[in-house]
Amino acid sequence: MRSVIGRSAASGRTIGTVLVIGALAATLTALLLPVHLFGGSRPAAAAAAQGWEDDGRGTVSTPYGPLTPMDRDFVRKVRLAGLWELPSGRQAQERSSREEVRTAGEHLIEGHTELDQLSVETGRALGIELANQPSEQQRQWLSQMDAARGDEYDRLFANLLRRAHGKVFALVAQVRAQTRNSMVRSLATRANDVVLDHITVLEDTGLVDFEALAGDAPGAGRTGAPPLALAPAHGERGGAAH
Numbered sequence: 001m002r003s004v005i006g007r008s009a010a011s012g013r014t015i016g017t018v019l020v021i022g023a024l025a026a027t028l029t030a031l032l033l034p035v036h037l038f039g040g041s042r043p044a045a046a047a048a049a050q051g052w053e054d055d056g057r058g059t060v061s062t063p064y065g066p067l068t069p070m071d072r073d074f075v076r077k078v079r080l081a082g083l084w085e086l087p088s089g090r091q092a093q094e095r096s097s098r099e100e101v102r103t104a105g106e107h108l109i110e111g112h113t114e115l116d117q118l119s120v121e122t123g124r125a126l127g128i129e130l131a132n133q134p135s136e137q138q139r140q141w142l143s144q145m146d147a148a149r150g151d152e153y154d155r156l157f158a159n160l161l162r163r164a165h166g167k168v169f170a171l172v173a174q175v176r177a178q179t180r181n182s183m184v185r186s187l188a189t190r191a192n193d194v195v196l197d198h199i200t201v202l203e204d205t206g207l208v209d210f211e212a213l214a215g216d217a218p219g220a221g222r223t224g225a226p227p228l229a230l231a232p233a234h235g236e237r238g239g240a241a242h
Contacts, residue, residue, distance in 0.1 A: 082116035158207035
């Protein structure tokens, strides 16, 4: 009888151990499954919270190093920036009576002419499809400035562009710190310098509302400014630029 009881107890402990191991294995599988299915990429919501858009294509190998979804989105955003900020700079030089605003416009033209060329070269080398025209939202921002006059125009220009550059500055730094692709790293290095220069000259106009900047909520703005200067809208890439 004691032998039977002993065997039953041992069998019970064995079954319990198997159940515990099975539960742990199931938990581990559940934790690892999303990583396997999505190739280790961040969920779209997490990417959006950091200011970039996951295209779902994962990381690919290139002669210049691995190319991540964040890398590709950054290159697209640089291209899109020039498509609405270059016209903004030209317009500021033509329409503003303030020397500081015209100077800011000149810096926008110079900086985004260079970045636009670099982004197109980078996109061509890495096989990234780029836009050929501003997104619908970007055209709306340009229309806002088209409709403004005098002091209203100057203030709208300074605050739209300053908010835009401030929002993207953190993303540029993130890409520069994390990318393993040498071409993307070079573009991010130059973009960092250009964005900081533009922030400086826009602030030098004396028209930036810093209180409004501090009170901005994500995705919102009293002047209709973009939540991210370089952010494209889904499906508005406008065709290849390479």
